[in-house]
Amino acid sequence: MNRRQNELENYKYKAYIPSRPATWWLRNFKYFLFMMRELSSVFIAAFLILFLYELFLLSKGSTTHETFQLSLRSLGFIVFYVVALAFALYHAITWFGVMGRIQIVRLGKLKVPPALVTAGAFGGWIAVSVLIGYFYFKVL
């Protein structure tokens, strides 16, 4: 048997094995934020399913579609959208926030400083959002 097994066999006393409760993520604030980041994906998926449903209703005729659009302006849905937006923003901020640490960008022989990579990612996000907003607010 290998050395470790031998040591374990000969060590008389029992080591104490700590356990991790399912509520480990409530132990400190950073773990909690991590769990919120993971939860954000659920709200994003929920919004997209709702969006898909809206598109589906386009095949059910004008009345059905309009009735549903009106119901989306009720308090319940507005609360959902606010919460979903908060989670979506948190996801985006944590996602782009780590770009600099993970993605090494090279321009020729030079390594772009991580802070610049992150800034570029955020800049790209804002630019895309402005573009889509412009499309909705001005083009349509």
Add this chain to the structure above:
Amino acid sequence: MMYKRDRKEPFWWGLFSLGGVIAALLVPIHIFVAGLAVPLGLLEPDVLSYESMHQLVANPWIKLYLFVLLALPLYHAAHRIRFTLHELGMQKGGRFIAILCYGGALIGTAFTAYILLHIL
């Protein structure tokens, strides 16, 4: 302990990653426009009306954009849900949970494609 390179995980992680980029880049503005712009009085309700939206979605490029927007983040959510369940104590039945999560994303993708291609 014998370690063996996993040949399936990179695929799901790749989709998770791509879905995450789409979710981060596009979803916030779409939530704002779809749900809050009208109640806030920043957008005329008829921009999101039946006629306006039906015309917009008829465009095949819009369909492609919507497919990317709606389908990819599902894999992002599936992956996160799968691992979060594992971290919340569900260590047994990992394979079953994975099938449930990615299966859900695949079903969602199928629905999205069907609605965009056949119905609209």
Add this chain to the structure above:
Amino acid sequence: MSQQTITLKVTRYRPEQEEEPTAQAYEVPFNEDWVVLDALNHIKDQMDGTLSYRWSCRMGVCGSCGMMINGEPKLTCATFLRDYYPGEIRVEPLDNFPVVRDLVIDMSDFLEKFQAVKPWIVRQEEKPVEEGEYLQTPDQLSDFKQFSMCINCMLCYSACPVYGPESDFIGPAALALAHRYNMDSRDEGNEERQEVIASEEGIWNCTFVGECSEVCPKDVDPAAAIQRTKVATTGDWFKSFLLPGNKK
């Protein structure tokens, strides 16, 4: 002027006489320049010689004195009493490891996983001495230097919610070190290491909580090392899939 004091609540575990760890309070002198290790040494030398704990260099380079201080994994030689005074300081053994006695944990699991990633330069063929040394530019060094600063203190393993006594996860430090060697221009062992680090128990178990990098006293950033490995492995996977000639 009477000596100020501070209370340390220290975990005791004497397996020959108890089933579970308990906490024992010690009132130690408070000094502005004392670290928790100084307080523990004071307890051992002056108050209770039965207390067991690991330490060595007392200057943050050996990685021996890692413990949980008020629930956070820290090096006791680098944690000042004054940052907690006048409150109590809870000193517990490093989380996620079996406790052998008092503040001493069993690190054999870490050592096994550490060895498994082959943390050394792997060459297909060794360069003979006559051919001289391996040359490396400062730029090549910068590719992996950060990840070479690990002192094996295992604070990252304590901070990681995926790792644990029942977990097969290889863990932050081992994976960061694998990355260090993969990025070293002298190394040719990437493929060999992939079998280990790209396994289910390797990088794919990591969910990028990021706490490992937060607690690292040497700024190794193991979380970044793991995510970069995921990106590289995934990229290779898709390339081998889309370009069949590329066997990976």
